[in-house]
Amino acid sequence: MSKDRLEIEYPDDAMIESQIQMIISQGIKPKESFYSYLKKMYRQIGLRHIFHDATEIAFTFFIAISILLFITIGAVRESGVADESIYSFIFITSPMIYLTMALVSFVNTKFNGTYELEMTFKFNIYQLAAFRMLIFSIISILVNTMMIYLVAIINRQMDFLMALMISTTSLFIFSIIFLYGMMKRNTAIKKHLIIGGWILSNLFLTIYSKEFYNTLLIHVPIYVYLLVITGCIYVYIKNLKKLMFSTDLGGI
Amino acid sequence: MLTIHNLSKNFGSFTALKDINLEFTNGVYGLLAPNGAGKTTLMKIITTLLYPSGGEVLYEGQDIFKRGEDYRELLGYLPQEFGYYKNYSPMQYLLYIAALKGLEGKVAKERAIELLKLVGLENVMNKKMKKFSGGMIQRVGIAQAMLNNPKILILDEPTAGLDPKERVRFRNLLTDLSREKIVILSTHIVSDVESIANEIIMIKDKEILYKDSMRNICNLIEGMVYETEVAFDEVSSFKQQYQSLSEKQEQGKMKIRFISKDDIPASTWKPVSPSLEDVFLNIYNDEILEGDNQ
Ligand SMILES: Nc1ncnc2c1ncn2[C@@H]1O[C@H](COP(=O)(O)OP(=O)(O)OP(=O)(O)O)[C@@H](O)[C@H]1O
Ligand SMILES: [Mg+2]
Numbered sequence: 439m440s441k442d443r444l445e446i447e448y449p450d451d452a453m454i455e456s457q458i459q460m461i462i463s464q465g466i467k468p469k470e471s472f473y474s475y476l477k478k479m480y481r482q483i484g485l486r487h488i489f490h491d492a493t494e495i496a497f498t499f500f501i502a503i504s505i506l507l508f509i510t511i512g513a514v515r516e517s518g519v520a521d522e523s524i525y526s527f528i529f530i531t532s533p534m535i536y537l538t539m540a541l542v543s544f545v546n547t548k549f550n551g552t553y554e555l556e557m558t559f560k561f562n563i564y565q566l567a568a569f570r571m572l573i574f575s576i577i578s579i580l581v582n583t584m585m586i587y588l589v590a591i592i593n594r595q596m597d598f599l600m601a602l603m604i605s606t607t608s609l610f611i612f613s614i615i616f617l618y619g620m621m622k623r624n625t626a627i628k629k630h631l632i633i634g635g636w637i638l639s640n641l642f643l644t645i646y647s648k649e650f651y652n653t654l655l656i657h658v659p660i661y662v663y664l665l666v667i668t669g670c671i672y673v674y675i676k677n678l679k680k681l682m683f684s685t686d687l688g689g690i
Numbered sequence: 691m692l693t694i695h696n697l698s699k700n701f702g703s704f705t706a707l708k709d710i711n712l713e714f715t716n717g718v719y720g721l722l723a724p725n726g727a728g729k730t731t732l733m734k735i736i737t738t739l740l741y742p743s744g745g746e747v748l749y750e751g752q753d754i755f756k757r758g759e760d761y762r763e764l765l766g767y768l769p770q771e772f773g774y775y776k777n778y779s780p781m782q783y784l785l786y787i788a789a790l791k792g793l794e795g796k797v798a799k800e801r802a803i804e805l806l807k808l809v810g811l812e813n814v815m816n817k818k819m820k821k822f823s824g825g826m827i828q829r830v831g832i833a834q835a836m837l838n839n840p841k842i843l844i845l846d847e848p849t850a851g852l853d854p855k856e857r858v859r860f861r862n863l864l865t866d867l868s869r870e871k872i873v874i875l876s877t878h879i880v881s882d883v884e885s886i887a888n889e890i891i892m893i894k895d896k897e898i899l900y901k902d903s904m905r906n907i908c909n910l911i912e913g914m915v916y917e918t919e920v921a922f923d924e925v926s927s928f929k930q931q932y933q934s935l936s937e938k939q940e941q942g943k944m945k946i947r948f949i950s951k952d953d954i955p956a957s958t959w960k961p962v963s964p965s966l967e968d969v970f971l972n973i974y975n976d977e978i979l980e981g982d983n984q
Contacts, residue, residue, distance in 0.1 A: 482789070482792050482794075483789045483790060483792075484789060484795075487785075487786050487789035487790065490775075490786050550773050550774065550775050550776070551771060551772075551773030552773035552774065552775065553773070554734075554739055554769045554771075554773070555767065555769055555772070555773060555787075555834075556790065557738075557739055558737045558738065558739065558762055558765055558767045559762060559787065559790040559791050560759055560762050560763040560790065560791050560792040560838075561759075561790045561791075561792065562762065562790075565759075566790070683758075
């Protein structure tokens with residue numbers, strides 16, 4: 439070992455401090471908020487590309503709405519004036535619009551085999567999905583509200599506000615379950631079970647103890663619904679955020 | 691710099707890769723290994739599609755999975771099976787991808803046109819891709835990988851399906867575009883990497899066997915490759931004694947290229963300088979034989 443080492447002056451405290459600050463500020467980017475990230479996606483990608491399969495979605499959307507309208511009108515006609523089963527009907531069908539729109543995009547990607555490529559982009563499938571699902575929920579709420587309004591005109595016995603609460607609660611509970619099924623690295627079968635399970639368990643409840651189910655839906659006070667909805671929206675957004683910012687969902 | 695550290699990947703109880711240690715600086719790397727060796731698996735890990743079972747992948751010292759979006763922004767990837775939307779034209783598709791890669795609209799358009807010209811698709815850039823041939827699709831795939839001028843370009847069998855003319859075009863394109871990038875391409879077509887890659891990586895038994903320049907890899911069997919002519923009735927006994935690399939009928943005799951580790955070659959043997967293909971055949975010979983016996 440040579441004795442005459444190079445002399446390096448030891449940096450003073452201020453210097454060390456400023457260097458550390460620089461390393462930290464470059465190493466850790468400030469975490470973006472959900473809203474600002476959505477805005478960034480909107481600005482950088484644009485709606486045209488975020489909803490690049492808008493035609494397919496619109497097509498499926500109208501088919502779904504037609505079917506739903508058809509069933510709804512049938513159901514309203516059939517149920518007598520005092521029949522309260524309209525509420526459980528609303529509870530079951532409210533997430534359907536959301537479900538069809540969300541499924542179209544997944545089927546589309548899967549069918550075209552673009553999943554692998556699109557996962558490696560700066561804005562990957564999960565981030566896009568988070569954005570899209572949020573928009574889908576908003577569209578769903580609007581469509582559901584309109585449908586319920588329509589039904590309320592035909593069936594004057596139905597409480598519009600109550601129906602709206604039931605519908606929105608149902609939509610968000612389902613959205614959370616759907617998101618959960620998507621985010622956990624579940625197998626396809628499990629995912630189908632989650633969706634099919636929703637319809638089946640609701641149907642089971644209606645058929646098996648219609649009375650109880652309807653009474654339950656009606657007798658929950660509005661403020662409880664509001665509480666549940668708020669809670670659900672909170673969890674939903676939190677999960678969307680997770681979906682958007684997760685870094686380890688990509689792998690298997 | 692991209693560093694792979696003690697990487698392993700299992701699918702259930704099956705081990706696809708183990709003890710992988712690699713370092714990539716700017717340059718073109720050719721992953722050369724037979725079918726099922728784990729090339730795609732390694733590339734999928736580098737593109738964050740697969741999570742490693744053990745070890746880590748670092749870019750500039752940071753874990754690529756933790757970097758997430760920042761890392762993907764630097765990435766260009768051509769998957770082995772390239773998926774596309776059939777009703778899109780190449781132009782529409784490239785613009786869509788450019789948007790997802792975070793490129794600004796005007797820049798994206800210029801870049802897309804430029805790349806479509808480079809891959810020779812400028813005449814069909816507004817035709818629907820469902821009418822395209824396999825080679826044309828592959829060229830759209832190559833173009834999309836380069837859209838964001840990636841720092842890390844991963845191409846999984848980029849020349850599959852390309853005709854000889856397009857292969858040459860691809861090589862030139864890559865030489866032009868690969869400056870100041872890490873380019874990793876996989877293939878089992880030896881002649882592809884021979885002309886493109888600065889370094890060759892070979893995987894055997896789920897591990898990295900070599901990572902070296904072509905020259906050095908060929909030197910491994912320098913002085914062991916010969917050509918000679920053998921009468922037809924002696925061919926089978928000759929092949930039992932020496933590992934044949936290629937055979938060709940010529941003027942009523944069989945011309946055989948083979949490997950011999952004998953110290954004293956026969957006077958009728960003509961020593962030749964080894965090609966990468968010779969090394970490939972030599973290295974994976976046991977595997978091919980094992981495969982035949984199964
Ligand atoms: N998702 C998976 N599940 C189980 N095994 C897998 C999976 N993906 C790959 N394998 C296995 O891992 C091994 C390596 O596969 P890989 O696709 O990486 O090979 P490759 O070198 O790309 O082959 P090729 O030249 O044919 O493309 C193979 O034995 C394959 O069967
Ligand atoms: Mg492969």
